[in-house]
Amino acid sequence: MAAEKAALGAILRPIKGRLRLAVAAQAVSAVAGVVPFIAIAELGRVLLDSGPDRSREAWTITAIGAGALLVRLIFLLASGAVSHFADNELQLHIRRGLVDKLGRVPLGWFSARNSGSVKKAVQDDVEAMHHMLAHSVLDITAAVVVPVTSLTYLFWVDWRMTLVVIAPLVVGLGLYSITMAQMAGHLPDYDRAMERINGSAVEFVQGIAVVKTFGQTRRAHQRFSEAADDFSSFFLSWVRATLRSKAAAEIVLSPIAVLLAVLAGGAVFVTNGWLAAVDLLPFALLGIGLTAPVLALFYASYELRIAKGAAERVGEVLEAEELAESASPRTPSGNDVSYKGVRFSYDGKQEAVAGIDLELAPGTVTALVGPSGSGKSTLATLLPRFGDVTGGSISIGGVDIREMALEDLYRRVAFVFQDVRLTQDTVAANIRMARPDADLSEVRAAARAACVHDVIEALPRGYDSVIGEDARFSGGQAQRVSIARALLADTPIIVLDEAAAFADPQSEAAVQDALSELTRGKIVLLIAHRLSTVVDADLIAVLEDGKIIERGRHEQLVAQAGRYARMWHAHERTAGWQPHQPTLVTTVSAAPVGGNNR
Template identity: 55%
Template sequence: MTETGSSSAPSLDRAALRELIAPARPAIAAACGLQAVAAVAGVVPFVAVAELARALCQPEVDGERAWTVAVAGVVALLVRLVFLGLAGAVTHFADNDLQLDIRRRMAAHLGRVPLGWFTEHNSGAVKKALQDDVEALHHLVAHSYLELTAAIVVPLVSVAYLLTIDWRLTAVTLVPAVLGVGLYGSLMRGYGQQMAAYGAAIARVNNAAVEFVQGIAVVKTFGQSGRAHRRFLAEADGFVAFFWQWVSGLLVPSALAELILSPIVALLTVLAAGAVFVAEGWLAPLDVLPFALLGLGITAPFMALNYAQQDMSLAQQAAGRIGAVLAAPVLPIAGPGGPVPADDTVRLHGVRFAYDGTTEVLRGVDLVLEAGTVTAIVGPSGSGKSTLAKLVPRFWDPSAGSVSIGGVDLRDLPPAELYRRVGFVFQDVRLLRTSLRDNIRLGDPRASDAQVEAAARAAQIHERIVALPRGYDSVFGEDAILSGGEAQRVTIARALLVEPRIVVLDEATAFADPESEAAIQDALATLAAGRTLLVVAHRLHTIVGADQIVVVEDGVVVERGRHGELLAANGRYRRLWDAAEAAADRTVDVEVNS
């Protein structure tokens, strides 16, 4: 999945964020109310200190008033602690519920997108949206709104109190806050776009790094290691140039804004102005004390506005990526109680398909796979073989035409019924980071241990599993380190457990070593026995006994028949066969000469 939305449509990101956090808004609003009470209560102790000082410095001390002010300050402090804790608890519970809700929505949605969508979107990007981007909303929901509330309420309450003492010194006290906020406001212009560009630049560096690491063995073999990392260095240099251009213009005004909003500047402003006011007789010396105490509380909360803006920008970009996943088109799901296929015959009628909606990969394919027969699809790379095969287990729906089993359109079959009938084993092996027992049991979660073992034996992988430290309880990727061929046999065991009537194979032995290939072929023979079988073949010698060989080129079926018939026709299949034989002869010559 690409980085979505942030760089091109910040308004869409904002809309996505509003939609995502909508369920948490009532809780956030309640928490902000509690935070407002806590913020007011937090100002009261400072007011109490100022009023207590003024009361105690009178010629005649009013003891009752002094005690009342002191108690009010202590009670306010306790109220602040209680309400602050309640506000934080509410937002954190709301955040937990929101993250659970979003992840459930994403999981439910991903369960309905075409299986082919996952081949176009890498798992790392999906994980980023499902895990990292959802977590990126935490600080906004759990903290930022509360910090914003305090940043607004504390200055307002402080200013309201100071105005009762002297409006002129209050105006002077506000000068650092006004200047600092003005500077930050100018700095924040275009911040969302810059952050999006920053994310895009980081993504380019990451992509170049992955490309460099993955290809380093090949380029070093050919002595091109210097050229190999040229793109990485270019992207890294480009990122440094972009970042420096961005931050260099922010360093001075940002430092100046932080200095102006710092407590020391606020205190110096109050003391300097207060000294002038006292010297001119405009204000009593004790009246400067409230400004010295509360002046700090006017500027300090405004720093939270800067951090809240950053949290908001990051959350918006995360929401854009989450929204892109939730916007992925889904397949219509048929409900239970629909028509039941009459048999295991697969029919493709007038099938057209385009990945991007414009460039057609398949153009009017008509094909029948009779129940219990073997059909092989061959053709040059990019001809549409794998796409055609993946329509049978409904990785996608055709753009036009239909795919049916036993006379029932796949779109009218509930997923459980479809995958009970159709199994598939492809080149791209997918195992979960869980026990091998559970990996096999994915095909049927209710299967017994005996059934799991029987499927593993049939897939020629039982002996390898029992040799692992914890046998079937060994976790793939931890104490179960399997070769590509061994992992493929686990996926075959998974398919065998379901006992599908229709099996789709896309060159399952393409990346296996000779020993693994033999074991996989034996396992596939067990899987295919007595079933309707569709094979995408790259090695033509493996399908000479097929009941039907279909030659696909440029998304169109150009030939079909048995091996001998197609050779005799001297057409496209014959040319593919001759090319395969010539390649095999060259391989033998190389091995003999070496």
């Protein structure tokens, strides 16, 4: 709880002054809102007085009540305007901060989180803080000021009768405290359940094409259904646990219950001569108005708890460790890549790769092969700094990549993976993402080289078609768009997660042609899933348990009759490979054509 409060305080720091101003305006508005009821009560006492004429006093009270209504309206509008403007500025500040932070964290940070948890922090949690700032804080202020003002006046009228009015409030507050304690204890479970639903929904939608292709709709939908059913069961049990205390509290705090207490207590007081009949009017008017603010206080307090949790999650993103940049970046003298004693651990305990030494020379293809979990992807993604090594070093042109400017690193290293992400923007903008200053002719040239130009031209608005609206690509077409992006970048180093491994048969040949153009004359680090695609690689590194256990060309490794040979023979039996089958690296090692020699 202390951490949540500290996180909320840190996030609200830029607008604390305006938030205090809004609270002060709301407090004035709340006091002014009680004054007309006090005026009515006092007016009744004046008009029912059998003494001398008090008409002037009656008009004065009426004017005060009417003036208070105007003051309430002015300050209510002012508090709402100040809080909403402050909230808008804070949301802009938070969202900009989140976008900036997400642009500077290692890409591996996203791999450790599902889309639902990131979406919840960036969207849902920021929205939760909006309701707290624009509404809940002001509701809490009014819920405190109105009862205090009313009770102060009622104590002045008759303190004994005021205690009678307070009695239902005390009982109701006790019951509501029990309810809120039960609800608060389950809030972390609620957040985890919502995160699971968000994650399963986003993943189901993002993977719907593959799911439907392989007939797994029911299984994929079942995961979402299970998450929804689990949430439903949890929520129902949560509600049942608080149902009785909440219902009892609302009955005790209802205006009817308070009115009954006022009438019963008033009858006893008046008949015994302890209270004048006319003095019962203030309690009937203001007593029943005490319950609504109290109920609003509990609801707003609950929303405040949610906002504190949201602020903590947003704060965790804002405080995520960024990719370190050198204060004095160095520029490599070449593009050759060297892994020296590279180690990396995701959790600080078990190493995903351990003691890797590897040299990548210009114009060569190095393939990483091995079983799932052997460290292939980890080793490859360390080169574009998806994460930083925990031991050893990776250098380009003799310079540790941690000492390079990130812009320089990404001008030298491009990566193309199976899991393509295209933004909801024009096709041209998606390709131009690698070089925002590229003109349309360069974009078209990259698309032609990636074998996707004709597909784009067939769209309703060609290169100006917006992805997700009038541009919808198949998996293979989207892959070629991402390859066109990498072609436009024209980097001397390519990290390639065998992009055609899961392409449909119609697209695979086109994707392979595009990849051959992309990798021509470059340094290529290839994560290989199908051994048939790397038979002509210059070097094949076989990984197991995070270590290179074999290395060499295809023929050498087969002749050694080791791990690679066993994998190869298994591949031949299951895939029915033929020697003349086209492979990716057959053309990769061709002579450089227009390569970037930076």
